Amino acid sequence: MNTLDLERMAVRDVNQRLHDDAAGTNTDQQYEILNPMGRHAIAVGLNHPFDVTVRGHAGYYCGSMNKEATVTIEGNAGVGVAENIMSGTVHVTGYASQSAAATGHGGLVVIDGDASARCGISMKGVDIVVGGSVGHMSAFMAQSGNLVVCGDAGESFGDSIYEAQLFVRGSVESLGADCVEKEMRPEHVERVRGLLERAGIDADPAAFRRYGSARQLYNFKIGNIGYY
């Protein structure tokens, strides 16, 4: 285990070490980052299958643009955790602030607690599993991927959604423009089951409801004027 202590090192040095090691020959793939103390941009831009554990609360953009690595945040995460993740996993054991997994292209993001507003905004293929609830405007303009919410969803859920799939076990305060409830078929139950297993969350996949795009706003036309 490689230990990187942010009381002794700057964020710059920690990230440089991770980037250099990815290109180098260090055979120890395990890292722990101590004393994050809400600092921003910790463990960003990783592109190697490292196993990185941040022991404490992280600030903005922790684990952002991750490729291949597994990043675990033992605490809460600030705005934009796992932003634009490409692959690998980012796991928050606490709560996540706004825009969690924003624009993520792939990989898995797990938030054990709640996620705030705009969780999964503009998601482009990432899978997101939230143990708690998500705030308003979550999955706004969500293009692809899956968002599984074990708690409730706030207002305007899935507004202007494209082809992402949304699953909620609890209540949805309101659906956004062009987002509708859809039939939960067996293949969707299996999909949720698989995502929950990957996330390590124990919940009944059959208890979830599915939401997606009505595909009525895909082209500008006068019939949609009420939405503009």
Next chain:
Amino acid sequence: MDERKVRESATFPPHVIAEIQRAASEGLYYIRGSGAKRAVPTFDDLVFLGASISRYPLEGYREKCDTNVTIGTRYAKKPIELKIPITIAGMSFGALGANAKQALGHGASAMGTSTTTGDGGMTEEEREASSLLVYQYLPSRYGMEPDQLRKADAIEVVAGQGAKPGGGGMLLGQKITDRVAQMRTLPKGIDQRSACRHPDWTGPDDLEIKIQELREITDWEKPIYVKVGATRTKFDTMLAVKAGADAIVIDGMQGGTAATQTCFIEDVGIPTLPAVRQAVEALKELDMHREVQLIVSGGIRTGGDVAKALALGADAVSIGMASLMALNCNAPIYEEDYHALGTRPGSCHHCHTGKCPVGITTQDPELEKRLDPELGAQRVRNYLATLTLECQTLARACGKSHVHNLEPEDMVALTMEAAAMARVPLAGTDWIPGWS
């Protein structure tokens, strides 16, 4: 009929009547490409005071007049070295076809300057063609990949665009081909809308953290630009500097677009002329002029425009629409295809349709064939060379051995509006309206 008695209304000229009737028929705003068609004060309203006795000119073709500029001297480990102070502005693959992107890349590379990506990410052809490539980081994040960030020579965080400050981008369904759809993770054929603001930051404090993130991902190597559409230019420039930008890109309202609502193109933003001056004032107030580089775009067409922007304090300019015109945008060829679009060469703004008669703003393979990327590259190179020569010759005429030595004192204004906006005296007077 006595023609003398027939008078057009100034309030309702034919194009306004046509738009009212189109709106009445369709019930939706008009979406189009290109830039503002209305007249605004421009660099045309300024002239240089060539040297004579009180100033000493340099010999026009012999004496040295350098044009190089370095972008990213503030923080970046690897600043960009440009041989000329003219860059190619961000235009997406999707808005433009692959041949156009290649032509721009090769043409700019031949002149030692940079091109810029756009919405939808970086194509391999574009990277290969461009020796210096600026990667735009846009609100939509379509095609945004960290490997592309690392492959880029600089990163441009786009907070706004001159053609549509406050509005997002558009790419209509007819241009969303399989390749474009795949790059943007969107269904084919939809009318794609790009968000108007970033999904994970909302103000200047957040922007500072965003810039930190991008620097961390790229190990502080790349210059980071912040691009804004010209509106509250002084404040925006100051905030971008305070957020840690290496360079500021100010895009005036004459800047073009592939598609947006006409009301944005014509009714939002301020002209490039006052925007340059305001940005320079902001940089000077922060003691950051020349430390944070200023790149100006929006309606730059001639070497005179370049020289005037530099004289007002810009470090470089960026050209979009004019570079497309170098590739034959609006040229009088394939006229029947212009007519089929309901327009004619010189007035075409139909980039949004994907039916570009000259093969630039299209994804149609047959139309794209009309633009040979090699010939296009030569035309872009020639155009950039001409702009550079014109800029140099004007600088020499003002006695300057580097184009950056041009200064506001070298110019006067021909109109009160331009004098007030550029803050240079009205020709033949010492008067700067609103100032002296």
